[in-house]
Amino acid sequence: MxxxxxxxxxxxxxxxTLAVAAFLVGPVVLSILAGLTKNYFVGLSSGLTLRWxxxxxxxxxxxxxxxxxxALLTLFICLMAGVPAAWVLTLHRGRLARAxxxxxxxxxxxxxxxxxxxxxxxxxxxxxxxxxxxFIVIGHVLFTLPFMVRSARASMxxxxxxxxDEAAATLGASRLQRFLTIVVPNARPGILTGGLxxxxxxxxxxxxTWLLHTPLTQTLPVGLADSYASMRLEVASAYTLVFxxxxxxxxxxxxxxxxxxxRRAAANTSA
Amino acid sequence: MQxxxxxxxxxxxxxxxxxxxLLPMVELALxxxxxxxxxxxxxxxxxxxxxxxxxxxxxxxSLAAMAGTLFISLPVGRFLAWHREFPGRRVLVGLLxxxxxxxxxxxxxxxxxxxxxxxxxxxxxxxxxGDSLVFAYNMGGLFLGYLYFSLPRTIGMxxxxxxxxxxxxxxxxxxxxASAWRRFADIELPALRPALIGAGAxxxxxxxxxxxxxxxxxxxxxxxxxxxxxxxxNYANIPVAAALSxxxxxxTWLVLFVAHSLAGSNDRGAGA
Amino acid sequence: MNKTSITLRECAxxxxxxxxxxxxxxLRVEGGEILALxxxxxxxxxxxxxxxxxxEHSDTGGKIFYGQEDVTQLPxxxxxxxxxxxxxxxxxxxxxxxxxxxxxxxxGQDAASRKRRAMDMLALVRMQDFAGRNVTQLSGxxxxxxxxxxxxxxxxxVLLLDEPLTALDAKLREHLxxxxxxxxxxxxxxxxxxxxxxxxAMMLGDRIAVMSAGRIEQIGTAEALYRQxxxxxxxxxxxxxxxxxxxxxxxxxxxxxxxLAFRPHHAVLLAPQPRALQARVLARFFLGDTVRYELALPDxxxxxxxxxxxxxxxxxxxxxxxxxxx
Numbered sequence: 038m039x040x041x042x043x044x045x046x047x048x049x050x051x052x053x054t055l056a057v058a059a060f061l062v063g064p065v066v067l068s069i070l071a072g073l074t075k076n077y078f079v080g081l082s083s084g085l086t087l088r089w090x091x092x093x094x095x096x097x098x099x100x101x102x103x104x105x106x107x108a109l110l111t112l113f114i115c116l117m118a119g120v121p122a123a124w125v126l127t128l129h130r131g132r133l134a135r136a137x138x139x140x141x142x143x144x145x146x147x148x149x150x151x152x153x154x155x156x157x158x159x160x161x162x163x164x165x166x167x168x169x170x171x172f173i174v175i176g177h178v179l180f181t182l183p184f185m186v187r188s189a190r191a192s193m194x195x196x197x198x199x200x201x202d203e204a205a206a207t208l209g210a211s212r213l214q215r216f217l218t219i220v221v222p223n224a225r226p227g228i229l230t231g232g233l234x235x236x237x238x239x240x241x242x243x244x245x246t247w248l249l250h251t252p253l254t255q256t257l258p259v260g261l262a263d264s265y266a267s268m269r270l271e272v273a274s275a276y277t278l279v280f281x282x283x284x285x286x287x288x289x290x291x292x293x294x295x296x297x298x299x300r301r302a303a304a305n306t307s308a
Numbered sequence: 309m310q311x312x313x314x315x316x317x318x319x320x321x322x323x324x325x326x327x328x329x330l331l332p333m334v335e336l337a338l339x340x341x342x343x344x345x346x347x348x349x350x351x352x353x354x355x356x357x358x359x360x361x362x363x364x365x366x367x368x369x370s371l372a373a374m375a376g377t378l379f380i381s382l383p384v385g386r387f388l389a390w391h392r393e394f395p396g397r398r399v400l401v402g403l404l405x406x407x408x409x410x411x412x413x414x415x416x417x418x419x420x421x422x423x424x425x426x427x428x429x430x431x432x433x434x435x436x437x438g439d440s441l442v443f444a445y446n447m448g449g450l451f452l453g454y455l456y457f458s459l460p461r462t463i464g465m466x467x468x469x470x471x472x473x474x475x476x477x478x479x480x481x482x483x484x485x486a487s488a489w490r491r492f493a494d495i496e497l498p499a500l501r502p503a504l505i506g507a508g509a510x511x512x513x514x515x516x517x518x519x520x521x522x523x524x525x526x527x528x529x530x531x532x533x534x535x536x537x538x539x540x541x542n543y544a545n546i547p548v549a550a551a552l553s554x555x556x557x558x559x560t561w562l563v564l565f566v567a568h569s570l571a572g573s574n575d576r577g578a579g580a
Numbered sequence: 581m582n583k584t585s586i587t588l589r590e591c592a593x594x595x596x597x598x599x600x601x602x603x604x605x606x607l608r609v610e611g612g613e614i615l616a617l618x619x620x621x622x623x624x625x626x627x628x629x630x631x632x633x634x635x636e637h638s639d640t641g642g643k644i645f646y647g648q649e650d651v652t653q654l655p656x657x658x659x660x661x662x663x664x665x666x667x668x669x670x671x672x673x674x675x676x677x678x679x680x681x682x683x684x685x686x687x688g689q690d691a692a693s694r695k696r697r698a699m700d701m702l703a704l705v706r707m708q709d710f711a712g713r714n715v716t717q718l719s720g721x722x723x724x725x726x727x728x729x730x731x732x733x734x735x736x737x738v739l740l741l742d743e744p745l746t747a748l749d750a751k752l753r754e755h756l757x758x759x760x761x762x763x764x765x766x767x768x769x770x771x772x773x774x775x776x777x778x779x780x781a782m783m784l785g786d787r788i789a790v791m792s793a794g795r796i797e798q799i800g801t802a803e804a805l806y807r808q809x810x811x812x813x814x815x816x817x818x819x820x821x822x823x824x825x826x827x828x829x830x831x832x833x834x835x836x837x838x839x840l841a842f843r844p845h846h847a848v849l850l851a852p853q854p855r856a857l858q859a860r861v862l863a864r865f866f867l868g869d870t871v872r873y874e875l876a877l878p879d880x881x882x883x884x885x886x887x888x889x890x891x892x893x894x895x896x897x898x899x900x901x902x903x904x905x906x
Contacts, residue, residue, distance in 0.1 A: 041478045042390055043488040050387025057384055057459060058403045064418035065407070067428065077426065114324075122321035125314050141321070144329055146561045148517030150536050151553035155332035158339060158546065179329050182321065212313060241411040243520040248540075258413050258520070265417050265524050270426055277414060284409055479635055480669035482656045484683035484734060494682070498673035 065281075072275035089275035093264075097276060100260035101283070107170060107256055108239040111177040115185040115235050118178075120228060123189035124220050128199055138190075142183040149244025152179060156249065168251050176245040181238045185231035192227020193220065226301075230294050237287045240280075257283070333557075340551030349547035353555060359535065359548075366532040369447055370515035373454035377462050377511045378504060380455075385466025386496075389473075408460045412453070416524025419453045420444045445526040453521040458514060462507040469503030470496075509567030513560040532556050583611030584647040584737040584770050586632060591642035593627050593794075601627040603794045604642070609738075611647070614764055614771040616785030618778065618817065624794040625774045626666075626742055632772060633661040633740050646737050662736030662769075666743040668727040670715040676726050677702065677711040683734035701729040705763075720748045721756060732767070739764075739771040745780060757783050778818055782806075790814045812841065820844055822883035832856035833877075833901040842903050847885035849873065849899040856900040859883075864895050875899070 072090065075083040094101075122141075126134050144152050156176060161167045198220055205215045221228070243258040250259050257280055264273045341348045353359050388401065407415070423429050424444040433441035443449055473496065481491045519533040527534060532552060540549040586609040593602040602624045609615045617625040630636040632644065634656035643652050651659050670679050678685075681698040689697075702708040705725035710718065715726065724744060731739060744760065745753045761784050764771055775781050781788045782802040789799040790813070798810040802818070809815035812823075822844060827836025834856050852858050859875040862882075866889070873885045873893065885901070893899055 041475065041482065041488075041491070046488065046492075047387070047391070050383045050390075053380060054384045054387050054400065054404070057380060057463070058400060061407050061456065061459065062403045063428075064421045067421045068418060071421070118320040118324055121317035125318035128314055137318070137322070140330075141325060143561065146513070146564045147557035148519065148533060148553070148560060150517070150519050150533055151333075151336065151557040152329065154536075154540060154549060154553050155336040156328065158550070159332035159335050160328070175324075175328050178324060182324070186321070212317075216317070237409050241409060241414075243411045243413045243523075244517075247519070247523070248537075258411055261417070262413050262520070262524060265413070265420070270421075273417060274421075277417060280414065288406075288409060474667070474669065476665045476667050476669040477671060479656075480663065480665055480730075481671075481682070481686075482635070483633055483659075483661060483663040484686060484730070485657050485660075486682070486686045487657060490686050495671060495673075 068274045068277050069281075070274075071271055072278040074271065077270050077274075089271045090279065092272055093276045093279055096272075097257075097260045097264070100255045100257045101279065103170065103255065104240050104257035104283075107174055107177060108236050110170075110174045111181055111239045112232055112235050114174070114178045115182050116228070116232065119182050119185035119231070120189050120221065120224070121216065123186045123224075123227075124193060124198075124216060126186065126190050127193040128202075138183075138186065141186060144179040145183055149176075149180065149242075150248065152176065153245045153248035168253065170254050173246055173249050173254060173256065176249050177239045177242055180242060180245060181235040184234045184238065185228075188231030188234060189224055189227045192224040192230075195227075196223045198223055226294065226298060230291065230298075233287055233291045233294065237284060237291070240283060240287070336550045337554050339547055340554050342547045344545070344547045349551035350555075353548060353551045359552065362530050362532050362535040365447070365530050366516055369451060369531065370454070370512050373451050373458065373515050374508050374512040376451070376455055377458040378508050381459060381462040381466045381507065382500075382504070384463050386470050388463070388467045389470030404463055405460050407456065408464075410457075412457060412518050412520025412522075413524050415453050415456050416521045419449050419456065419521075419525065423449055423452060446529060449525050450522060450529055450531070453525065454511075454515045454518065457518070457521065458511040461514075462511055465503055465507040465510075466500065469500050473499050506567045509563050513563040513567070516563075517556065517560050583768075585609060585611045585645075586738055586770060586772070587645040588632070589643045589645075591628075591631055591638040591644065593624070593631060593636060594639055600794055602631070604639075605796055607789070607796065607799075609770055609772060611770050612768050614773065614784060614786045616781035616788045617772060617774045617791055618776070618781040618785075618788050619791035620776060620817075622793075623791040625776075625791050628791070629740050629742055629772060629774050632738070633663050634659045660734070660737045662731030662734060662739045664724075664727045664731050664739075664741045664744055666746060668723045668747075670718075670723055670726060670730075672714070672716055674715070675711070676707065676713050676715055676718070679715060679726060680730045680733050682730065687734070697733055698729075701733045702726075704732070705729045721752050724748065724756065728763075732769075736769065739767070739769045741771065741773045743774055743776070746775070746777070753780075760784060782818070788818075790817055792817075815841060820884065822847070824877065824881050824883055826857060826877070826881075828903055829855065831902050831904070833859070833903065840903075844872070844884040845870075845886040846904050847883070848902045848904055849875075849885055849887060849891070849893050850902055851900070852898050853900040858898045859901055861893055861895050861897045861899060864893065875901070 070081065071077045073085050073087070074081060075086045075088070126138055153176060156172070157167075160172070160175075166172055201219050201223065202215050205219050210218070241258060242256075243262065246256050246259055247262065250256065255263075261273075261276055261280060264276045268276075340350055343349070344352050347355075384404075391397070410418075421427055422444070423442065425442050427442070427444060430440050430442050433439060444452075477495050477499075478491050481495050486494065517533060519537065522529050522531055522534050523537070527538070533556070536549050536552045536556070539545040539552065586607070588605065588607040590604050590606065591602065592600070592604040594600050607628075617628060619625050627636060631638055631642075634651070634654060638644070638652070643650060645651065646659070671682065674682065677695065677698045680701050681694040684694045684697060699708055699711060702711055705728055707722060707725050707729065710722065710726070715723065718726065724747075728744075745756055748756065757780055764784065773781075773784055775784075785802070787800060788802055788805055790797045790805065792813050798805055798814045805814055806818050809818065809821075812821065815821040820843065821841050824833070824840050825837055826833045826840055827838050828834065828840065832853055849861075857877055859877050861873055862876055863874040865872045869889060871887045871889055871891045873887065874882065875885060876882050887893070
């Protein structure tokens with residue numbers, strides 16, 4: 038296949054690819070270094086320190102906990118609402134069902150600003166809701182639900198669960214039984230991937246959260262924006278580093294699941 | 309039909325969506341019609357020069373960034389698709405895809421590190437020429453930010469499309485006498501066109517709606533998301549903010565809808 | 581028209597991971613001849629074809645000649661070989677006529693003469709009514725003809741077809757086989773066809789090269805290969821071969837220890853004869869034109885026999901076997 042493309046083509050492609058990689062990764066490396074260096078201006082020679090990370094923890098640990106709680110609550114609601122919905126969408130493939138699925142993805146297609154504004158003017162007046170963490174969770178659910186639904190549905194369709202469900206029905210199982218014992222266990226890969234995606238998106242969500250938050254309900258990205266505006270570079274960088282560290286296991290998990298999926302698919306086709 | 313009995317399982321999701329998105333959106337749309345300066349806000353929004361300028365800036369910058377993204381992703385996507393095995397490929401792809409989950413806020417900060425007052429580029433230019441080169445806090449920085457955010461996505465989409473290209477088509481063109489350039493122009497580009505359109509539309513729509521990136525780079529950059537934010541937070545001008553949001557929302561949804569039908573995927577991931 | 585011969589000398593192909601696709605071989609296809617490369621999948625026939633058109637390069641030392649010209653170093657764009665791919669490889673972004681004219685377009689021919697030639701080629705394969713259609717709307721048989729027209733449009737020195745009929749269903753294949761055979765003979769271009777179908781090879785090729793594991797086992801006319809297979813592999817590939825340990829006395833199978841090989845329809849069943857082996861009929865299959873028998877010798881060696889449709893022997897009968905050389 039390499040003879041189909043000239044050597045110049047390959048060299049140019051490689052050069053541009055390396056340049057892009059440098060552009061993307063360079064600032065991240067800078068940020069990590071800045072967060073761990075005693076003095077960014079002086080550079081690495083000023084020595085490494087965890088002081089900034091410590092300062093971040095002192096000032097912003099509330100945001101970190103809140104982001105985790107919001108993410109977990111979001112995940113819970115997405116699981117409860119999204120997985121059953123995904124099953125209904127697997128069974129019904131008519132125009133109405135597909136329109137419903139498209140509708141669900143609207144909060145993703147439309148800028149988070151608009152969704153947040155709509156939430157505020159409609160529900161912002163409910164006493165207690167506007168200033169609670171729940172308000173933020175609702176916004177996050179709207180934004181992440183489609184990803185859970187899509188991922189779970191893909192898994193359910195791929196595993197041919199509709200037929201398994203019919204078989205279980207002939208054996209006497211009720212709908213709830215079939216859902217809990219046949220559908221959910223067999224859709225586990227999709228649910229897992231969807232779950233990790235939901236967590237990742239929720240932890241990083243800013244557009245919605247910035248408008249929905251109050252000084253008492255700050256999440257990590259909100260804190261990040263605050264630190265970018267008002268803190269010194271080293272602190273902001275350390276904070277970013279903490280954020281990246283939180284994302285890391287989720288990203289690795291997603292990659293690993295994707296690899297599992299690919300291996301399973303290859304095994305199925307060669308079998 | 310027996311399947312109808314399952315519909316109740318979709319009720320929680322439908323209820324959530326209806327209560328917290330659909331109905332609020334309708335109310336937002338209605339607010340946008342309420343009067344501002346004597347006219348309905350929608351009218352104000354499309355006639356006042358202040359908003360026109362914002363809209364123009366947003367569209368122009370988003371288009372330019374989209375073009376830049378496509379221009380860069382095409383060679384990278386092709387390169388990755390045609391060379392599936394070489395030492396270090398996994399690391400290289402990992403580096404390219406890593407920023408996929410960065411929210412726009414973080415991207416803004418990274419651009420500041422690159423092109424801000426304390427940024428590498430400024431330090432380099434001062435060391436080389438003595439002049440300072442700072443462009444993070446204006447359209448230039450935003451442009452870079454749009455690029456940074458879109459590139460991992462578009463590269464992935466172009467690579468996937470290039471991989472699906474049937475090699476026997478290129479071989480056939482080869483045996484018919486076509487040179488490498490002709491094979492690219494006559495066979496490869498037409499085959500990649502749907503993916504290019506899809507990736508371009510996705511990139512454009514994302515750029516249009518980006519808020520976090522702009523917010524970090526400076527609240528004085530005149531693009532629509534910033535205008536909406538300012539109208540709402542600083543001027544409490546809800547009708548205008550609502551009208552602008554609806555217009556922006558419709559525009560991005562439309563562009564993504566077209567992209568969806570052409571390229572088959574609707575992934576925006578984290579908001580910019 | 582084109583009497584360019586193809587000569588391969590010492591051509592071999594080894595993949596980067598060490599597997600040998602082709603052992604060093606010599607091959608000569610005479611100008612105007614149609615050669616069929618026949619063999620099971622993995623025998624190297626497609627690799628050999630790709631070597632000839634330049635999509636693969638031989639290991640060092642191999643040389644390929646078109647006529648007197650050494651084309652070993654020429655890239656495929658410049659060899660002038662017309663290739664029909666197994667998947668047809670029609671360009672989906674172009675109409676039928678544009679596909680056929682593509683080779684002329686890259687050679688810089690003007691639009692008018694390109695169109696004329698394309699229509700001529702399409703008329704040759706009886707697809708002229710489809711000129712404006714998009715190729716994605718065509719059936720398998722129609723695509724095959726367009727692919728052929730496209731390869732012929734550039735006036736190739738040699739024509740190479742990679743399993744041209746394999747992608748089609750059985751009935752269509754039978755019909756197109758005859759058509760293709762006639763067309764190729766009229767065209768009179770040096771042609772190499774790759775196939776794994778014995779009937780196709782025998783019908784389309786002036787000569788057949790039977791390949792196995794990267795080697796050419798035997799090369800010759802269909803009749804020569806069928807009547808005098810050089811190896812068991814060739815014998816098994818072109819028709820069926822039965823193997824028994826016995827001797828032939830007066831034409832009949834008799835007890836003995838020679839290794840005999842014969843074709844099922846060269847075994848004639850008779851009433852039991854003295855001093856000849858008595859075979860037991862295990863099963864009888866009526867196949868319309870013929871009857872096929874499965875038989876067993878007293879020491880349980882199995883073999884088949886094919887007899888005319890009116891053959892009377894039934895399962896359970898005892899028979900003697902006469903071997904004829906038809």
